[in-house]
Amino acid sequence: MNILYYHPLCAKSRFARVMLGETNIPFHGKIEEFWNLRDNLIKLNPAQELPILVYEQNSIIGILPIIEFLSDLQDKSYFYGASLIEKAETRRLVDWCIGKFYHEVLAHIVSQKLLIFYDNSKYTDSNLLRHAKNNAKFHLKYFNYLIKTRGFLSGDKITVADFGVASLISILDYLNDINWIEYRELKIWYSILKSRPSFKPLLDDVIAGFIPSSQYKELDF
Amino acid sequence: MNILYYHPLCAKSRFARVMLGETNIPFHGKIEEFWNLRDNLIKLNPAQELPILVYEQNSIIGILPIIEFLSDLQDKSYFYGASLIEKAETRRLVDWCIGKFYHEVLAHIVSQKLLIFYDNSKYTDSNLLRHAKNNAKFHLKYFNYLIKTRGFLSGDKITVADFGVASLISILDYLNDINWIEYRELKIWYSILKSRPSFKPLLDDVIAGFIPSSQYKELDF
Numbered sequence: 166m167n168i169l170y171y172h173p174l175c176a177k178s179r180f181a182r183v184m185l186g187e188t189n190i191p192f193h194g195k196i197e198e199f200w201n202l203r204d205n206l207i208k209l210n211p212a213q214e215l216p217i218l219v220y221e222q223n224s225i226i227g228i229l230p231i232i233e234f235l236s237d238l239q240d241k242s243y244f245y246g247a248s249l250i251e252k253a254e255t256r257r258l259v260d261w262c263i264g265k266f267y268h269e270v271l272a273h274i275v276s277q278k279l280l281i282f283y284d285n286s287k288y289t290d291s292n293l294l295r296h297a298k299n300n301a302k303f304h305l306k307y308f309n310y311l312i313k314t315r316g317f318l319s320g321d322k323i324t325v326a327d328f329g330v331a332s333l334i335s336i337l338d339y340l341n342d343i344n345w346i347e348y349r350e351l352k353i354w355y356s357i358l359k360s361r362p363s364f365k366p367l368l369d370d371v372i373a374g375f376i377p378s379s380q381y382k383e384l385d386f
Numbered sequence: 387m388n389i390l391y392y393h394p395l396c397a398k399s400r401f402a403r404v405m406l407g408e409t410n411i412p413f414h415g416k417i418e419e420f421w422n423l424r425d426n427l428i429k430l431n432p433a434q435e436l437p438i439l440v441y442e443q444n445s446i447i448g449i450l451p452i453i454e455f456l457s458d459l460q461d462k463s464y465f466y467g468a469s470l471i472e473k474a475e476t477r478r479l480v481d482w483c484i485g486k487f488y489h490e491v492l493a494h495i496v497s498q499k500l501l502i503f504y505d506n507s508k509y510t511d512s513n514l515l516r517h518a519k520n521n522a523k524f525h526l527k528y529f530n531y532l533i534k535t536r537g538f539l540s541g542d543k544i545t546v547a548d549f550g551v552a553s554l555i556s557i558l559d560y561l562n563d564i565n566w567i568e569y570r571e572l573k574i575w576y577s578i579l580k581s582r583p584s585f586k587p588l589l590d591d592v593i594a595g596f597i598p599s600s601q602y603k604e605l606d607f
Contacts, residue, residue, distance in 0.1 A: 191388045227478050229450075229471075229481050230474040230477040233473065234470055234473070237470050249458050256450055264485070375573045
């Protein structure tokens with residue numbers, strides 16, 4: 166059986182779970198504490214990061230290789246778009262999502278709000294948290310602008326860029342860190358993304374110690 | 387004419403120049419100070435980063451989209467390898483190179499050694515610089531280990547992972563920040579990469595205020 170090593174708090178793992186849900190590849194999910202990877206997982210990925218997909222005994226390591234692999238494997242042309250120019254725009258936004266948005270927003274919020282909850286020896290750096298929340302506004306405005314202009318993030322059709330941004334946003338939504346009134350188009354778009362069957366497993370996530378926001382599981386919110 | 391917006395100090399731009407050199411796509415290079423992008427370039431790339439390739443009036447933005455685009459455009463199967471599993475391994479290492487190696491080493495060394503030279507108002511953070519140099523040792527050892535085991539970084543054939551790591555390493559070599567005696571296999575491998583015609587433009591780079599190390603331009607060093 167194919168295995169996805171993931172964690173509900175890991176934004177990139179969420180992205181991988183949605184992408185697998187968009188294919189019909191059977192897999193078994195194994196939760197792994199990414200701040201404390203076991204020896205055999207470090208052997209799989211010396212970068213000590215999730216997600217890791219073991220597909221027919223082969224390790225596909227990291228979110229980007231996993232998406233490209235799934236796209237090639239099942240010839241999912243809608244994942245990146247049809248033309249080379251569309252692909253380049255989708256890849257730019259995937260890079261924005263798991264590079265820029267992840268590092269400037271998600272990584273800080275997860276570490277400062279959630280990981281610290283599990284590690285009593287550390288204190289929240291409230292400056293860093295405030296900084297990440299300010300950054301979030303800039304990113305959300307940009308996503309909202311793109312959707313308003315184009316329909317979806319990278320054009321008029323859904324692509325992996327949409328799945329990526331929605332997966333990452335789901336953590337912010339869980340924590341009630343988005344003032345949805347400010348982002349009208351993003352809210353409608355997120356409602357569409359949330360409604361896809363591939364998104365269902367994320368909405369069923371419960372993170373110990375954190376009750377999800379009231380709208381988290383609602384498709385119309 | 388196709389245009390590549392780049393800068394000799396930008397590690398990802400170096401990678402793009404080598405990759406373009408490996409194709410036969412004609413292009414005109416335009417040097418852009420990435421710490422001070424002009425208004426029309428910010429319009430091209432709101433992430434305000436180099437490299438940007440304008441190919442037949444289309445903007446291909448960011449190093450990853452550029453490599454994948456060039457690979458698809460000319461069906462350069464050696465860029466990522468033949469099988470889906472080989473591709474995944476190459477992509478893992480490209481991600482390591484422009485994600486991990488770049489952020490943990492190159493970005494700090496370039497900002498602390500070079501950019502500060504052009505900005506009199508700032509001082510070098512010697513702790514950060516020392517930290518980056520320590521990180522460099524870990525990465526170089528890992529690359530050396532992979533090459534010793536496999537021949538090239540992602541397997542027994544050259545791929546974009548090799549072009550990427552060599553492009554980034556070229557900045558460290560310029561600044562004489564590699565003690566080559568410690569990395570026997572990496573040194574031989576770098577000599578092979580350096581000898582490719584696509585690498586020549588990088589070896590001709592001169593960075594104002596910084597004399598290259600004595601071995602920088604030597605193919606056998």
